[in-house]
Amino acid sequence: MAYTTIAKPNTYFNTKLYTGNGSTQSITGINFQPDFTWIKTRSFSDNYELYDAVRGVQKRIMSNSTGAEETRSQGLTAFGADGFTVGTNDGVNKNIETFVSWNWLANGAGSSNTDGTITSTVSANTTSGFSIVKWTGTGSGQSNVTIGHGLNATPKVIIFKQLDTGGWIVYHEVLGQNNFLTLNASDASTSATGICNPNSTNIVLPTSYLGTNSTAGMIAYCFAEKKGFSKMGSYVGNGSTDGTFVYTGFKPAFVLVKLSSGSQGWGLFDNKRIGYNPRNNLLIPSDIGAEYTSGFDVDILSNGFKARTIDALYNGSGSTYIYMAFAENPIVTTDGLPATAR
Numbered sequence: 001m002a003y004t005t006i007a008k009p010n011t012y013f014n015t016k017l018y019t020g021n022g023s024t025q026s027i028t029g030i031n032f033q034p035d036f037t038w039i040k041t042r043s044f045s046d047n048y049e050l051y052d053a054v055r056g057v058q059k060r061i062m063s064n065s066t067g068a069e070e071t072r073s074q075g076l077t078a079f080g081a082d083g084f085t086v087g088t089n090d091g092v093n094k095n096i097e098t099f100v101s102w103n104w105l106a107n108g109a110g111s112s113n114t115d116g117t118i119t120s121t122v123s124a125n126t127t128s129g130f131s132i133v134k135w136t137g138t139g140s141g142q143s144n145v146t147i148g149h150g151l152n153a154t155p156k157v158i159i160f161k162q163l164d165t166g167g168w169i170v171y172h173e174v175l176g177q178n179n180f181l182t183l184n185a186s187d188a189s190t191s192a193t194g195i196c197n198p199n200s201t202n203i204v205l206p207t208s209y210l211g212t213n214s215t216a217g218m219i220a221y222c223f224a225e226k227k228g229f230s231k232m233g234s235y236v237g238n239g240s241t242d243g244t245f246v247y248t249g250f251k252p253a254f255v256l257v258k259l260s261s262g263s264q265g266w267g268l269f270d271n272k273r274i275g276y277n278p279r280n281n282l283l284i285p286s287d288i289g290a291e292y293t294s295g296f297d298v299d300i301l302s303n304g305f306k307a308r309t310i311d312a313l314y315n316g317s318g319s320t321y322i323y324m325a326f327a328e329n330p331i332v333t334t335d336g337l338p339a340t341a342r
Helices: none
Strands: 013-019 025-028 036-041 049-052 059-062 076-080 083-086 098-104 111-113 120-125 130-136 145-148 157-162 168-172 202-205 217-223 230-236 245-247 250-259 267-270 298-301 304-307 320-330
Touching: 013 025, 013 250, 036 076, 083 098, 120 145, 130 145, 250 298, 250 304
Parallel strands: none
Antiparallel strands: 013 098, 025 083, 036 049, 036 098, 049 059, 076 083, 111 120, 120 130, 130 217, 145 202, 157 168, 157 217, 230 320, 245 304, 250 267, 250 320, 298 304
C-alpha cells in the first residue's frame, strides 16, 4: 500500500476550470500560488499556453508549437496567492468560452544554482518533486554539460524547450537517455545518443544538444517521482474496451499519456473535465483542437486508471505507452485518510 507525506495533493498540483469573460479576471480556488500554469481552451481550437514564475508573467510558450517565447501583455498577467490573473487575449480568456488550467507549485521566481557547469535559475519544490530550471547556452557546442535542477532526487521526466524557435524535447526514464519524444508532435520515440542523463543533482547533457550549442535561453520542467503523489511509468495496451489497468498508487488528478512505439498524439485527461467514469474528456497537447467529449473513454480509479477505448492513442493492442500522473488522493496518507473511489 502506498503512503505519502503529502496529505493534500491539491496544495501542490490542481486543475482549475473557468469561463472566459473577454476582460481581465482573477482565477482563484487553486489552493496555492502557482509557479507553472498550463492553459487550454476547451470549447474551441487555440494554442496551449504555458507560463511560469521563473521566466516571468506574460511570457508565453506553447506546447503545440515550435515558436519562440512571446510577451503577451494580455495573457497570464499575474500569479496570486490562490490562483492567477488573465487579460483579454482569446487564448486565456475569450468571452463565454470554457478553459482548463493545470497548476503546479514550485518555489517562486527561483534563485541561482551553481551545481552544474552552467549556472541555472531554479525554482524547486523538493516535497512534491517538481522544479523549473532556466539557463542560457554558451554557444560553444560543448558536451558533458551539467545543469543543476534543485530536486535532491533524480527526475524521471524532463520537458525541455529552447526559448527561441525550436521543438520541445521530452525525456522519460522509461525510454532511457538515448531516446526522446516531442511534445509538439505525434512522432514515435526518436533515438539521439546521450540526449539526457539526469542524476539527483544535475541534468546531464552528454552531447552538444538542448541549447548548449546556442546562446538561446532554455527552460526545463523537471519531475521526480514521489510515492503516493506522482508516478511516471509505462504500460502495454490490449486493444480492448476493458483496457490495461495502470497502477499508480493513488487516485489520479492528471494523466499525460503518449504512445512511444509509434506515431500518435499526446493524450491528457484530468479529474475535473466531466470528472466521472468513463467520460473523462480528452485534450491533445500537440494539437490545437478543442476538447474531445466522446470516443476516448477512460476510468479514473482510486489506485490508477484504465482505458475504455480501443483507440491507438491510449490502448492499441501490444503498443507501449509512457505516462506521467499526479494525485487527487493517495491510497492512504499520514493522517490516515483513505482515497475515495468513483
